[in-house]
Amino acid sequence: MKTANLAIAFTDIQGFTERTSRQTLEENQRLLKVHHDLLTPIFKAFGGRIIKSIGDAFLVTFxxxxxxxxxxxxxxxxxxxxxxxxxxxxxxxxxxxxxVGEVRVESNDVFGEPVNIASRVESIAEAGEVYFTEAVYLAMNKAEVPSHEVGAFELKGIPGKIRVFRVPRAPYRVEVPSVVHVSPGAESPVSNEQPPFGNLALSRFSGSSLAQGPDFAATAAALGSRAASVGGQLVERTRTIIQSVKAAPRFPLASRKLMVGGGVLALVLGMGFVLRDSAAENAIDDVADASSKEEKLKLAVEARKLIDAEKAPGEKAWLHGQLAEALEAPNQAVGHYRSGVKAGHGDSKDRLIELLEHPDCRVRVTAAEELGDLKVASARGELEDLAEDGGPGEEPGALFFGCDSRKAAKKALDRLGH
Known part of the structure; x- marks a missing residue:
């Protein structure tokens, strides 16, 4: 079992589920693409590894x-x-x-209580804010990041109270002028013409200032360019480390890459191990990042060859599911994850459960049906939530083409029994 001490970041869009019910599928896809194009370069520029993206949500490690x-x-x-x-x-x-905390690393995913805590903190975070736990506060460089305590919270499924902090709004001041009546620890008023955090982080990257205007594509390009530059500066400093890693016979080198800014994280040093992406996983990432359908299909051919070389049935099914998602065919992915679950593959089971929150109603229905058929007891909580709340695109009672994931979840729960 591989473990690593990592910072876990969750992001999501406020009110996304409600908005989805008012949008056409095309409008929803455009919104998610803008969201992806805005956030992805920033994650990578700051050294983040995108573990997964589910609808409007990102899970990223640093x-x-x-x-x-x-x-x-x-x-x-x-x-x-x-x-x-x-x-x-x-x-x-x-x-x-x-x-932040020690997590279990398996097949390009992370698990453990630190992940659960990050997810729970996201549920209490406010839109436009950056919330983080006391563990992050104690570990981070406080000279680089201002902070303000929000309070101690009891989080569902987490023992004890968790102290939560946030980044205060700019301008950052040690003392508040006496002429402004602000209670101790409160923040100074912020003009609507000033970014919430004063570009304190964004200004580290050339081309990303407000003078660039609202062209997010240009900002993303600038961030990627700057990240590549920063990565280049790191190469010389890490050359000796990489040479020693290459010399270590216990770590194969077929797909090893050092993350430099916008690259993919495939090498983590420390704790006495190296974490890397497989060649198949890298190929799937390339498919997901392709800008056109034609390019995706072309890259998928090579990805399938690499996946088919995998000997473990569960891992092979998981990788085929990941490829299907990269090709924007989530219902096909469900079938592959079913095969993975039957082969005892834990990641396939976890992903099948996660798909109960997919924005497409039919994907939720299919995932619920498979979980019920497979009698996956660990999905009970998520199935109960779906049975109670449903999701976007619900058309209960509609003839022929209606979709009711609530009903599918209830049937799955009946299969699980009491």
Whole structure:
């Protein structure tokens, strides 16, 4: 079992489920693409590794808690810039939550209580804010990141209370002028013409200042360019380490890459091990990042060859499911994850449960049916939530083409029994 001490960041869009019910599928896809194009370069520029993206949510890991918080600040400032020129229906109000701790690393995913805590903190975070736990506060560089305690919270499923902090709004001041009547620990008033965190993090990257205007594509390009530059500077400093890693016979080198800014994290040093992506996983990432359908299909051919070389049936099924999702075919992915679960693959089971929250009703229905058929007891809580709350795109009682994931969840629960 591999473990690592990582900062875990969760982000999601405020009110996304409600908005989905008012949008066409095309409008929803455009919104998610803008969201992806805005956030992804920032995560990577600050050294983040995107573990998964589910609808409007990201799960990202960082080796540095300071960089994790800075990335959250950069995201909020960048979205402030974007929202200034966006129409109301296209605005993106995102919340960010971060925790740090030792997690279990398996097949390009992370598990453990630190992940659960980060997810729970996200549920209490407010849109436009960056929340983080006391663990992050104690581990981060406080000279780089200002902080303000929110309070101690009892979080569902987490023993004891968790102290939560947030990044205060700019301007950052040690003392509040006496002429302004603000209670101790409160923040100074912020003009609507100033980004919420004063570009403190975003300004580290050339080309990302407010003078660039609302062109988020240009900002993303600038961030990627700057990240590559920063990565280049790191190469010389890490050359000796990489040479020694290459010399270590216990770590194969077929797909090893050092993350430099916008690259993919495939090498983690420390704790006495190296974490890397497989060649198949890298190929799947390439498919997901492709800009056109034609390019995706072309890259998928090579990805399938690499996946088919995998000998473990459960891992092979998981990888085929990941590829299907990269090709935007989540219902096909469900079938592959079913095969993975039957082969005893834990990640396939976890992903099948996660798909109960998919924005497409039919994907939720299929996932619920498979979980019920497979009698996955660990899905009971999520199935109960779906049975009670449903999700976007519900059409209960509609003839022929209606979709009712609530009903599917209830049937799955009946299969599980009491």
């Amino acid at each position: 080796e540095s808690p300071t960089q994790a918080v800075l990335s959250g600040m950069a995201i909020q400032d960048r979205l402030w810039q974007y929202n200034r020129s966006a129409q109301e229906a296209e605005r993106l109000d995102v919340r960010v939550a971060i925790n």
